[in-house]
Amino acid sequence: MTTDARVEEAGYTVARRPNPDVARIARSFLNEHARAGIFDAMGLPEPSLHFVVDRWGGHLARAFAPSSDFDYDPPGILISPRAITAASRRYDVDLATTIESTLLHEYGHLWFRKGFGEPDEVVPSDEEEEIVEAFAHQAWRTGDWMAALDTMRRRAAAP
Numbered sequence: 001m002t003t004d005a006r007v008e009e010a011g012y013t014v015a016r017r018p019n020p021d022v023a024r025i026a027r028s029f030l031n032e033h034a035r036a037g038i039f040d041a042m043g044l045p046e047p048s049l050h051f052v053v054d055r056w057g058g059h060l061a062r063a064f065a066p067s068s069d070f071d072y073d074p075p076g077i078l079i080s081p082r083a084i085t086a087a088s089r090r091y092d093v094d095l096a097t098t099i100e101s102t103l104l105h106e107y108g109h110l111w112f113r114k115g116f117g118e119p120d121e122v123v124p125s126d127e128e129e130e131i132v133e134a135f136a137h138q139a140w141r142t143g144d145w146m147a148a149l150d151t152m153r154r155r156a157a158a159p
């Protein structure tokens with residue numbers, strides 16, 4: 001099981017007291033997604049969730065996948081509660097929507113890490129970014145992960 005210590009070892013700073021609303025909503029969505037079978041559908045282990053203070057120049061979250069061997073190196077998702085709350089206010093999108101779409105986006109990145117090893121070698125990162133964002137949007141809008149995953153598979157395989 002991934003621990004915060006492993007995340008800190010990788011150079012991130014774990015938030016000691018993350019915004020409780022962000023923490024509660026994010027954990028609840030992740031559990032809900034796991035129960036609904038999204039990780040099984042994507043061939044991913046359930047990622048661990050970590051709240052960090054890093055903001056990566058405006059990004060809200062980051063996939064944590066030290067290697068593409070998820071049996072050896074379980075994946076995680078790092079979330080910046082401060083960046084999430086700031087984005088929710090800035091774009092006037094409710095917190096739950098911001099968090100759920102962010103999580104779905106990061107699942108997409110984890111899927112790339114697992115499916116393709118070093119993602120940049122297969123799909124340029126701009127293209128990966130665009131594909132996972134489309135996946136997150138479709139999955140969030142329709143609630144149909146399988147269809148969203150099919151779209152992502154097709155697009156990732158396209159030249």
Ligand SMILES: [Zn+2]
Pocket residue numbers: 105109129132
């Ligand atoms: Zn991204």
